[in-house]
Amino acid sequence: MKKILGGVALALAMTSLYPAYAGEAVASPIVYQVQHSALFNMTRFDGKLIAVGERGLVMQSVDEGKTWTGAPTPTNRTLNSVVYLGDKMGVAVGHGGTVMRTADNGATWTQIKLADVGNESLLGVTALSDGRVLAYGAFGMYFESADKGKTWTRKKIIKDDFERHISEIAEIGDGKLLLVGETGTLAISPDMGATWKELESPYAATGSDGVKGSLFGVLKAKDGSVIIYGMRGHAYRSTDGTATWTLIPISATNTFNGGTVAEDGKIVLVGNNGMIATSSDNGQNFALQYVKDGRPLGKGLYAKDGAVIYVGYLSTGRIEAPAQKP
Numbered sequence: 001m002k003k004i005l006g007g008v009a010l011a012l013a014m015t016s017l018y019p020a021y022a023g024e025a026v027a028s029p030i031v032y033q034v035q036h037s038a039l040f041n042m043t044r045f046d047g048k049l050i051a052v053g054e055r056g057l058v059m060q061s062v063d064e065g066k067t068w069t070g071a072p073t074p075t076n077r078t079l080n081s082v083v084y085l086g087d088k089m090g091v092a093v094g095h096g097g098t099v100m101r102t103a104d105n106g107a108t109w110t111q112i113k114l115a116d117v118g119n120e121s122l123l124g125v126t127a128l129s130d131g132r133v134l135a136y137g138a139f140g141m142y143f144e145s146a147d148k149g150k151t152w153t154r155k156k157i158i159k160d161d162f163e164r165h166i167s168e169i170a171e172i173g174d175g176k177l178l179l180v181g182e183t184g185t186l187a188i189s190p191d192m193g194a195t196w197k198e199l200e201s202p203y204a205a206t207g208s209d210g211v212k213g214s215l216f217g218v219l220k221a222k223d224g225s226v227i228i229y230g231m232r233g234h235a236y237r238s239t240d241g242t243a244t245w246t247l248i249p250i251s252a253t254n255t256f257n258g259g260t261v262a263e264d265g266k267i268v269l270v271g272n273n274g275m276i277a278t279s280s281d282n283g284q285n286f287a288l289q290y291v292k293d294g295r296p297l298g299k300g301l302y303a304k305d306g307a308v309i310y311v312g313y314l315s316t317g318r319i320e321a322p323a324q325k326p
Helices: 006-012
Strands: 037-044 048-053 057-062 069-071 079-086 089-094 100-102 111-112 120-128 135-137 142-145 166-173 177-180 188-191 215-220 226-230 235-238 258-262 267-271 275-279 287-290 297-302 308-312 317-319
Touching: 037 317, 048 079, 048 089, 048 297, 048 308, 079 135, 089 120, 120 166, 135 166, 177 215, 177 226, 215 258, 215 267, 226 258, 267 308, 275 297, 275 308
Parallel strands: 037 079, 037 297, 037 308, 079 120, 166 215, 258 297
Antiparallel strands: 037 048, 048 057, 057 069, 079 089, 089 100, 100 111, 120 135, 135 142, 166 177, 177 188, 215 226, 226 235, 258 267, 267 275, 275 287, 297 308, 308 317
8 A cells, every 4th residue: 555645645744843632622712823833624613714733733713814723622633624514513533543523613622432443544524415424534444424423333435445545525416425535546426425436537647657646635616517636736627427527727736735615616726835726717727826935735715805714734824815996
């Protein structure tokens, strides 16, 4: 098995900057220097942003990323992903099979023990429209929860010997899930995860070893098209339900690590070397810009005022929207 590459390695290889915290989480906020934090994922909760990262760090912003506060959690393991489930509930996952759950909008977190997880890393978590939650990661690990993250069941997917690292699973409409991962892994489920079928990856092998480039994310655009992205600035778009893919013309060679689609349909992808790519035409074209510090970025999203908020390795901030002409 090859080691995790590119964007997933961003979360797995970071050094720790804060002392470990143990025990139960507390509600009182602690002020951290966010620019000195390694944060790997971010999402919207009810009225706030929550970002997760190294040593169990959870940070929150109530002013669209202008300021951040954090609190210790029940783990000192790196957190790779976080999702909001509604009704003030959310789940975060990370190294060592770590799963944490909140029922008070991120104020406090409880660690959930998973059976049959060993010490492998969970790389992503997804909330489905039918109420289930998926957690997945290294060596084909795949768990489902039907009770908002309180209990989990491990399942086999794709085939009995499937052991590629799973980067992301996303719902793409019509009851379909799309999975991307290591070495170009691409698979679709037509029945919300009951069965899976491997697809031919559009990311052709680029080296003499014949290994395809890894994919790190899936987005469903507002017009229904599907975008997948990963290493070396590669991103592909499908307008026919994943039957065919078109390479998106992006003049980039840096790996894309994460992305989001805003309510108005604007898309933002972020990656290594401070790369930020934005699209206002459902992913047909992207404009590139770079954060000056040039550090790896893990996730970006549009603020309500049009700014782009980003988090990453020692790099968190906002790129303000251009001023409107009078």
